[in-house]
Amino acid sequence: MRLRYPDTIRIIRVPCTGKVDVIHILRAFEKGADGVYVVGCMEGDCRFETGNLRARRRVEHAKTILDAVGIGGDRVKMFNLSSGEGPRFAEYAVEMTDKIKEMGPNPIKRFREKRAA
Amino acid sequence: MSVKTPSKLEKILDSGQLAVTSECGPPRGSDPKAITRKAEMIKDHVDAINITDNQTSVTRLCSLAACIHLKLMGLEPTLQMVVRDRNRIALQSDILGAASFDIHNILCLSGDHQTFGDCPQGQNVFDIDSMQLIQTVRHMRDEGKFLGGDDIARPPQMFVGAAANPFADPFEIRVPRLAKKVAAGVEFIQTQCIYNLDKFELWMKQARDRGLHEKVYILAGVTPFKSAGMAKYMKNRVPGMDVPDEVVKRMAGVPKEKQPEEGLNICVETIQRLKECEGVRGFHIMAIEWEEKVPEIVERSGLYPRPSE
Amino acid sequence: MIVAEKKPIEEIIEMVKAFQKILVVGCNECVTVCEAGGKKEVGILASALRMYFMNQGKKMDIDEITLERQCDHEYLEELRNTIDQYDAVISLACGVGVQFLAEKYFSTHVYPGVNTCFMGVTEERGVWSERCQGCGQCILDRTAGICPISRCAKRLLNGPCGGSTKGKCEISKDLDCAWQLIIDRLRELDRLDEYERIAPLKDWSTERAGGPRKVVREDVRQ
Numbered sequence: 132m133r134l135r136y137p138d139t140i141r142i143i144r145v146p147c148t149g150k151v152d153v154i155h156i157l158r159a160f161e162k163g164a165d166g167v168y169v170v171g172c173m174e175g176d177c178r179f180e181t182g183n184l185r186a187r188r189r190v191e192h193a194k195t196i197l198d199a200v201g202i203g204g205d206r207v208k209m210f211n212l213s214s215g216e217g218p219r220f221a222e223y224a225v226e227m228t229d230k231i232k233e234m235g236p237n238p239i240k241r242f243r244e245k246r247a248a
Numbered sequence: 249m250s251v252k253t254p255s256k257l258e259k260i261l262d263s264g265q266l267a268v269t270s271e272c273g274p275p276r277g278s279d280p281k282a283i284t285r286k287a288e289m290i291k292d293h294v295d296a297i298n299i300t301d302n303q304t305s306v307t308r309l310c311s312l313a314a315c316i317h318l319k320l321m322g323l324e325p326t327l328q329m330v331v332r333d334r335n336r337i338a339l340q341s342d343i344l345g346a347a348s349f350d351i352h353n354i355l356c357l358s359g360d361h362q363t364f365g366d367c368p369q370g371q372n373v374f375d376i377d378s379m380q381l382i383q384t385v386r387h388m389r390d391e392g393k394f395l396g397g398d399d400i401a402r403p404p405q406m407f408v409g410a411a412a413n414p415f416a417d418p419f420e421i422r423v424p425r426l427a428k429k430v431a432a433g434v435e436f437i438q439t440q441c442i443y444n445l446d447k448f449e450l451w452m453k454q455a456r457d458r459g460l461h462e463k464v465y466i467l468a469g470v471t472p473f474k475s476a477g478m479a480k481y482m483k484n485r486v487p488g489m490d491v492p493d494e495v496v497k498r499m500a501g502v503p504k505e506k507q508p509e510e511g512l513n514i515c516v517e518t519i520q521r522l523k524e525c526e527g528v529r530g531f532h533i534m535a536i537e538w539e540e541k542v543p544e545i546v547e548r549s550g551l552y553p554r555p556s557e
Numbered sequence: 558m559i560v561a562e563k564k565p566i567e568e569i570i571e572m573v574k575a576f577q578k579i580l581v582v583g584c585n586e587c588v589t590v591c592e593a594g595g596k597k598e599v600g601i602l603a604s605a606l607r608m609y610f611m612n613q614g615k616k617m618d619i620d621e622i623t624l625e626r627q628c629d630h631e632y633l634e635e636l637r638n639t640i641d642q643y644d645a646v647i648s649l650a651c652g653v654g655v656q657f658l659a660e661k662y663f664s665t666h667v668y669p670g671v672n673t674c675f676m677g678v679t680e681e682r683g684v685w686s687e688r689c690q691g692c693g694q695c696i697l698d699r700t701a702g703i704c705p706i707s708r709c710a711k712r713l714l715n716g717p718c719g720g721s722t723k724g725k726c727e728i729s730k731d732l733d734c735a736w737q738l739i740i741d742r743l744r745e746l747d748r749l750d751e752y753e754r755i756a757p758l759k760d761w762s763t764e765r766a767g768g769p770r771k772v773v774r775e776d777v778r779q
Contacts, residue, residue, distance in 0.1 A: 154597065154600045154604060157601060157605060158604060159610075160608060161604050161607055161608055187569035190734055194606045197608075198607045198614060199566050199567065199605070200566065200606075201609060205574055214688075238606055239612050240607070244610040246616070271741070294689050332711070336758070358711055358718040358719070359711075359726045360715065361711060361720070361727060364728075371619070372711070374712045374713065375713045375761065376758050377711070377713040377714055377715050377716070378713075378718075378753075379715035379755060379756075380714070380715065380756075380757070380758050384758075385754070395758070411719060412719075413719035415585040416717070416719045416720065417717075417723055417724060417737065418717075418721070418724075418737055418740055421740055421752060424752055424762075426754050427753060428752075428753050428755060429714065432755055440719060475593075487719075487722045488719045488721070488727070491765055
């Protein structure tokens with residue numbers, strides 16, 4: 132469709148969001164990501180039946196951990212859409228980017244920059 | 249049957265008369281007047297007075313001390329003893345303590361779990377269960393020995409009782425459970441308070457079918473409702489309690505000021521009906537925080553005056 | 558198996574915040590099955606701790622390893638050459654493993670990362686419940702395979718008590734009354750007459766009450 136969405140997003144494709152585990156989300160933040168969002172199929176439409184449901188629970192779990200360590204659980208979010216919904220994909224991308232911009236950079240980046248210096 | 253102990257309660261039951269017992273809850277403090285005052289109210293209308301043992305796991309003045317206060321008043325106490333808080337050493341020890349003051353009645357109970365009380369974070373003991381406590385008291389009395397095997401100097405002479413709940417689940421083992429307690433050596437039973445008379449009479453029938461009514465004195469428990477609220481609370485919030493809808497409706501059907509009177513009416517009617525029930529050898533009136541009504545209940549039920557010593 | 562639960566991360570942070578180099582050690586057995594201290598949980602805890610300390614501006618090295626078990630010498634030996642480079646170790650093993658690790662590495666600070674709860678079963682993924690308290694004298698032959706010591710809140714040997722309601726324990730509607738279960742099974746096995754047998758006083762000397770326990774098998778000792 133060649134719709135526009137922010138170029139600050141790095142897409143990682145998975146065969147099903149059920150493949151995404153809590154550790155993948157945490158490692159992304161550990162390495163300096165400002166936000167992570169998981170985009171899965173509409174609930175009920177998962178071709179592996181429960182993959183996207185597991186993903187949702189894992190996103191919730193990651194939120195709790197990120198809040199507990201002071202990164203902020205709002206930096207991770209789950210979205211659902213069907214594969215044909217191009218415009219919606221772009222919409223979510225913009226929504227997430229705007230939210231993260233508002234929240235500011237991942238706080239651990241300051242530490243990583245200091246170490247590099 | 250002949251009596252095995254100096255217990256006044258045993259003597260009355262043995263004579264074939266209906267016995268009447270009641271209970272007092274000790275205070276949440278150390279003032280003995282809180283016990284003696286309640287005992288004064290009921291002493292001429294009952295044969296023996298139970299003292300509860302940290303009931304619902306709420307810490308109170310201990311049953312043994314309260315029983316001693318009653319004994320010093322010249323009254324007949326029944327020591328309630330739960331196995332929740334004491335191991336077999338302490339249980340035997342307290343039994344001897346009671347016996348040293350010539351306390352002759354004991355009620356062996358499990359005890360409500362401590363999560364209900366004021367120390368839910370505390371440990372519980374349950375070294376032995378209530379069935380085994382019955383066996384222990386009989387062993388101390390009849391063999392004159394400690395559980396460890398040594399002889400007891402001046403063994404306790406206690407009339408051994410236990411509780412029975414015809415309304416707890418599962419119903420099918422409630423009479424086998426009574427039989428078990430009889431086999432363990434229990435001599436008198438006080439039941440949970442009765443509102444479902446049909447169910448109670450069914451339980452009694454099953455007990456009679458097994459001849460249990462001739463092996464143990466069964467005292468029917470009754471508690472007067474003070475209000476419809478109390479009836480509803482007991483129906484819904486108290487485990488092992490059976491309050492039929494008709495009874496709640498009857499209480500709720502009268503105006504608030506009349507409810508205490510109706511509660512007493514139901515209580516007296518229950519006693520009158522159960523007097524006709526074969527195997528019921530007496531009544532245990534539990535009027536917690538309403539002890540002043542016990543005399544009225546006893547008189548209206550035709551159970552006054554009580555037999556003298 | 559032994560069932561444990563992850564300690565809240567705030568508690569763990571409090572234990573180790575003064576150190577600089579930490580090893581998080583998991584266990585591949587019981588705590589993996591109850592998803593509290595296996596390789597996955599080690600990874601998550603280590604990552605979370607790294608982020609926490611970075612956010613605090615504190616330099617903290619956190620390494621990870623998961624041993625097969627922490628209750629046998631052979632597996633703990635695997636740490637022999639590397640453990641001294643760490644200021645402290647967080648063990649996600651059950652209380653047994655944490656202690657054995659601490660005994661073996663006497664001069665290492667060792668901290669527990671899980672709360673050890675009980676010996677129990679996996680009823681379904683995410684739900685574990687207690688079955689055994691290790692009383693040392695199994696009576697399951699007499700109670701139709703259901704243990705009143707671990708499943709009755711009052712550990713009554715001649716239950717049920719008067720608080721049993723509709724098959725549930727008086728302390729919680731979510732807790733089965735162990736004696737109801739025993740009676741149901743006795744009925745199913747046509748052994749309900751056994752209910753009236755009076756169980757004798759228990760010898761608790763083989764249980765915790767008798768002191769810390771040991772099993773010695775001379776026939777297999779080397």
